[in-house]
Amino acid sequence: MQNETVAKKPHVVIVGAGFGGIRTARALAKNDVKITLIDKYNYHLFQPLLYQVATAGLSVDDIAYPVRAIFRDQKNVDFRLAEVSNVDFETKVVTMNTGQISYDYLVVAAGGMTNYFGMASMEKNGFGMKTLDESVEIRNHVLRMFELAAHERDADKRRALLTFVIVGGGPTGVESAGALSELIYHVMVKEYHNMNFKEVRIMLVEASDKLLATMPEELRDITVETLIRKHVEVRMCVQVTEYDGQRMSLKGGEVIPTYTVIWAAGVKANNLIDTLDVEQASMRRAVVNEYLQLPTRPEVFIIGDAAHCMQGERPLPMVAPVAMQQADATAKNIRNIIRGKELKKFVYKEMGNMATIGRNAAVVHMGKFKTHGFFAWAIWSFVHILRLIDFRNRAVVFVKWMWDYLVYERVVRIITRQ
Numbered sequence: 001m002q003n004e005t006v007a008k009k010p011h012v013v014i015v016g017a018g019f020g021g022i023r024t025a026r027a028l029a030k031n032d033v034k035i036t037l038i039d040k041y042n043y044h045l046f047q048p049l050l051y052q053v054a055t056a057g058l059s060v061d062d063i064a065y066p067v068r069a070i071f072r073d074q075k076n077v078d079f080r081l082a083e084v085s086n087v088d089f090e091t092k093v094v095t096m097n098t099g100q101i102s103y104d105y106l107v108v109a110a111g112g113m114t115n116y117f118g119m120a121s122m123e124k125n126g127f128g129m130k131t132l133d134e135s136v137e138i139r140n141h142v143l144r145m146f147e148l149a150a151h152e153r154d155a156d157k158r159r160a161l162l163t164f165v166i167v168g169g170g171p172t173g174v175e176s177a178g179a180l181s182e183l184i185y186h187v188m189v190k191e192y193h194n195m196n197f198k199e200v201r202i203m204l205v206e207a208s209d210k211l212l213a214t215m216p217e218e219l220r221d222i223t224v225e226t227l228i229r230k231h232v233e234v235r236m237c238v239q240v241t242e243y244d245g246q247r248m249s250l251k252g253g254e255v256i257p258t259y260t261v262i263w264a265a266g267v268k269a270n271n272l273i274d275t276l277d278v279e280q281a282s283m284r285r286a287v288v289n290e291y292l293q294l295p296t297r298p299e300v301f302i303i304g305d306a307a308h309c310m311q312g313e314r315p316l317p318m319v320a321p322v323a324m325q326q327a328d329a330t331a332k333n334i335r336n337i338i339r340g341k342e343l344k345k346f347v348y349k350e351m352g353n354m355a356t357i358g359r360n361a362a363v364v365h366m367g368k369f370k371t372h373g374f375f376a377w378a379i380w381s382f383v384h385i386l387r388l389i390d391f392r393n394r395a396v397v398f399v400k401w402m403w404d405y406l407v408y409e410r411v412v413r414i415i416t417r418q
């Protein structure tokens with residue numbers, strides 16, 4: 001174990017510098033506690049815009065920000081760049097790849113990971129979109145497919161190179177399909193002079209009969225119509241059974257030749273949760289009580305994508321507002337425990353749903369308010385810019401979006417790895 005000076009102040013260890021972890025540390029800023037924030041990356045990642053990196057709209061540093069910079073002025077936060085492999089709840093010790101650290105209070109905000117639902121061939125050959133590296137890999141790959149297709153004489157192979165499949169009709173799948181369409185039909189079309197763009201195929205595949213399942217029917221229909229208008233082939237009630245890197249098989253026997261399958265069909269709790277002595281529920285999330293504590297360990301809180309927290313009949317969804325509201329509630333309850341006050345139950349305030357389908361096209365649903373088209377797209381853009389963590393990121397993203405909007409451009413078309 002590393003040398004730990006005996007802490008006079010309560011020591012709060014937070015695992016994960018994502019939406020939940022950063023917010024918890026910030027919410028405890030003015031409290032007399034020592035905070036250690038641990039993450040395997042040295043940056044906070046704004047995952048909702050990963051698809052924009054994958055489709056050459058934004059650069060990695062537009063949506064990621066160094067954790068140390070976030071806490072430059074918050075002296076009670078220490079950052080550790082380390083991967084946590086286990087926690088001993090009995091001795092209150094967190095094990096990392098760089099050593100061990102003890103805690104008085106632990107907040108696990110380790111997020112989620114891609115869920116391939118046991119389809120090993122997809123995990124091996126498809127593209128996940130959960131990390132910066134994966135998004136850059138998709139961008140490199142898509143751009144490379146165009147370079148290869150531009151000089152491919154075999155028509156079948158060329159069509160397979162130009163077939164881009166996205167699996168999963170949730171917000172990530174819909175937004176990725178819309179953005180890919182714009183990259184191809186607004187930008188690539190101007191530069192690949194000898195290419196027949198009728199050979200390009202963008203497919204969005206969904207196993208159920210709905211895209212954006214949590215949206216009202218009217219907005220779901222608009223989403224499908226908009227995607228079709230943007231040359232996206234929408235295939236619903238279609239189940240993928242296998243993908244070998246060149247051929248994607250569907251239930252029923254259809255085979256689609258393609259070199260690109262982006263898997264946006266599922267998320268589960270981070271595999272750190274599997275190593276902990278906790279009860280797990282659907283998507284392997286850790287079961288927590290109404291205060292977000294482990295039922296048998298009141299000093300351990302699990303929040304965000306990693307936590308299975310029931311609200312009424314259903315577990316809360318894996319979205320950023322849940323993680324952030326849970327972070328605020330957890331910081332409050334840690335303060336309450338320290339001050340000997342009663343704990344407050346966590347109640348989630350629904351923030352609504354939104355998804356963009358590209359230029360001037362989005363759907364927004366908040367309570368009774370529903371809108372689509374340009375106005376929804378403006379709301380979506382405003383909310384996402386506002387949610388970025390730093391002023392520089394907000395300013396840069398705003399300028400890039402404006403530029404792309406005005407000149408129909410995608411500036412980040414750089415293949416960074418061969």
Ligand SMILES: Cc1cc2nc3c(=O)[nH]c(=O)nc-3n(C[C@H](O)[C@H](O)[C@H](O)COP(=O)(O)OP(=O)(O)OC[C@H]3O[C@@H](n4cnc5c(N)ncnc54)[C@H](O)[C@@H]3O)c2cc1C
Nearest residue numbers: 016018019020040047048084110111304305318319320323
């Ligand atoms: C492509 C994509 C698009 C999305 N779009 C939206 C959207 O439009 N709106 C929305 O509300 N939500 C969206 N989400 C979901 C949203 O990003 C998550 O719900 C949110 O990030 C959860 O916050 P969290 O704090 O639980 O975890 P995260 O933000 O994922 O943070 C977890 C952190 O833990 C770290 N970590 C994990 N394991 C370890 C370990 N063993 N040791 C050390 N550190 C570790 C990770 O590096 C990460 O920094 C999207 C997600 C993805 C992937």
